Structures are given as C-alpha cells and as structure tokens.
Amino acid sequence: MSLHIREVTKANWRAVANLTVADEQQSYIESTAFCLAEAMYDTQWKSVGLYDGDILVGYAMYGINIDVRPEIEVWLDRFMIDRNFQRKGYAKRFIPLLLETIQKEYVTDTIFLSIIPANNLAQQLYESFGFALTGEYDEFGEAILKWIAPIQTKLNI
Incomplete structure (x- = not known):
C-alpha cells in the first residue's frame, strides 16, 4: 500500500x-482529540492523518510555532502512530x-520538535x-531538537 498524508477534515x-x-506512552503526547482542538483554535497548526492506503495509522501536527521563541520556526509539533499499528x-x-512535506509547504530547510526528556525511544x-538536541527546553520542560536538511534534500529556493 502507499503511505500518504491527508489533512484532517469534517470527513475524517x-x-x-x-x-x-x-498506555506507557500516554504521558509523552497529548491526546489526538486535544491536538485537534488546539489546531482548531491555534490556526498556526495543521493537523494531518497518516494513512497506509485507506487505513488511518497515525497523526501529526505541524506548523509555525509562535509560542516558544520570537523567531519564526517551523515545527513538527506532534507525531504519533496508533497503538494498533506500532512496531510495524x-x-x-x-x-x-x-519532513519532505513540511519542507516543501513552508519552504524551509530547518524543522524543530520537542520531546519529553525521558522518552529515549523517540x-x-x-x-x-x-535531528539533534539543541540544549534548549520549551516552556513545558521538553527538550528541543533541530533538523537541518542534508545537502542533497535542500530545496532549490
């Protein structure tokens, strides 16, 4: 099947x-219901479903984070695979x-994310x-990581 990303809409x-x-990951990420509500009211975020063919297997939220620092930064703010599709x-x-989608959509070669420091697997x-740790933490105590596109994947801007 083919992996693809679909925007969250009224239909899905x-x-x-x-x-x-x-269960052991519940403290590492907000519920998708919370994320959807956040994206509805904080319009800098875009919610997407992650699909394998027609099967919904995960969720991501990304956008320009205006809450962490004054610089304009593009973030992969949430990423999760449903418990039924993990370890596959x-x-x-x-x-x-x-990364490719975000890079193209925001015309950027740098993407940030944050993780709970105890989430070693993530x-x-x-x-x-x-991605590499920046040594910085967000307002919730999450460690900030930064990705810079390798030379061969940089956009021709």
Whole structure:
C-alpha cells in the first residue's frame, strides 16, 4: 500500500480523534482529540492523518510555532502512530514523508520538535533522521531538537 498524508477534515476528524498510543506512552503526547482542538483554535497548526492506503495509522501536527521563541520556526509539533499499528515500521517510514512535506509547504530547510526528556525511544528515532538536541527546553520542560536538511534534500529556493 502507499503511505500518504491527508489533512484532517469534517470527513475524517472522528477517526483521527480516536487514535491513541500505548498506555506507557500516554504521558509523552497529548491526546489526538486535544491536538485537534488546539489546531482548531491555534490556526498556526495543521493537523494531518497518516494513512497506509485507506487505513488511518497515525497523526501529526505541524506548523509555525509562535509560542516558544520570537523567531519564526517551523515545527513538527506532534507525531504519533496508533497503538494498533506500532512496531510495524510506520514511524520510520512516515518521518521522511513528513519532513519532505513540511519542507516543501513552508519552504524551509530547518524543522524543530520537542520531546519529553525521558522518552529515549523517540529521541533515538528522531536522531536517526538527523535531528539533534539543541540544549534548549520549551516552556513545558521538553527538550528541543533541530533538523537541518542534508545537502542533497535542500530545496532549490
């Protein structure tokens, strides 16, 4: 099947809202219902469903984060694979697709995200794609990571 990203709309928001992570991951990310509400009222965020063919397997939220620092920065603010589809390689397959999508949509070669410091698996996953800790923390105590596009994937701006 083919992996693709679909914007959250009136047609799929309920299915997206029902996505959830494993019990031991609950403290690492907000519920998708909360994320959808946040994106509805903080319009700098875009909510998307992550699909394998017609099957919804995950969720992401990205956009220009105006809350952390005064600089204009593009963030992959939320990323999750539903508990029923974890350990099947989806995270490793969707991150490059999300990076490419965000890079093109915002015409940027730099993307930020943040993680709960205790979430070692997420940190290892993101670092495997070139994200690096900045040494900074957001207002919630989450560690900030930064990705800069490798030379061969930089946009021709």
